[in-house]
């Protein structure tokens with residue numbers, strides 16, 4: 493792993509309030525007041541550079557950042573997804589970086605699912621500025637409801653590559669939902685951010701389990717399924733805005749899907765160690781009931 497370049501470090505993440513305090517709208521003003529704004533039009537790279545500058549000199553932003561971003565753009569070059577989905581778009585850093593990469597490899601759709609309507613409006617504005625509105629669609633609302641609706645409408649029938657970067661305890665539930673809707677199937681690839689910081693033990697355990705282990709664990713979840721395995725700060729990250737989180741533990745997914753999963757170590761844009769878990773769905777074992 494390449495060492496972290498301190499010169500590119502984002503401002504340190506605040507202990508308590510590090511988003512949803514007006515900084516996202518401040519970022520929009522920062523972007524649109526750039527003296528070279530006309531050079532930014534149609535240039536994903538230049539817009540990303542301005543977002544990085546804001547987060548390095550003004551306020552921390554919870555973006556995937558350059559180092560982990562490269563892991564995913566390399567994956568996009570390899571997988572060449574027609575359809576890519578991101579769960580959690582925030583102000584659109586990953587949306588711009590990955591949406592542009594998907595377009596470059598000939599992909600046709602990048603869905604950015606973002607629950608906070610104010611953040612989604614920021615993404616939409618920056619995507620328009622970047623000239624990516626043809627390929628990127630921003631969907632406002634909780635990821636599970638959006639996935640169900642897009643699937644029901646027939647707008648989303650399979651996912652080639654999915655970037656998970658939203659509410660940490662929802663990674664596993666949304667993956668199981670995608671399995672159940674057959675959006676994820678052999679050939680699909682998953683890239684899950686923040687599996688070191690803050691970490692995601694339930695998700696990692698699942699994607700690293702064998703089919704037999706997943707079948708054995710079916711229906712055996714215990715305790716508070718939402719917060720099990722997570723620090724309180726992570727479990728309550730969005731509580732102020734969203735209230736108590738509800739995740740549908742009834743979704744069983746498809747334990748027959750076979751995954752190969754590897755951790756790629758990297759850095760948060762602040763220089764804190766983190767990693768992206770890359771998971772490939774490589775097959776499906778049919779369920780044979782033993783009598």
Ligand SMILES: C[S@@+](CC[C@H](N)C(=O)[O-])C[C@H]1O[C@@H](n2cnc3c(N)ncnc32)[C@H](O)[C@@H]1O
Nearest residue numbers: 555556580582585586606607634635657658659
């Ligand atoms: C870490 S930020 C995403 C950063 C972004 N992917 C990037 O790298 O530029 C997490 C985002 O997920 C959103 N989010 C949290 N829970 C969500 C949910 N259940 N559905 C959709 N979005 C959610 C938050 O509002 C926040 O904007």
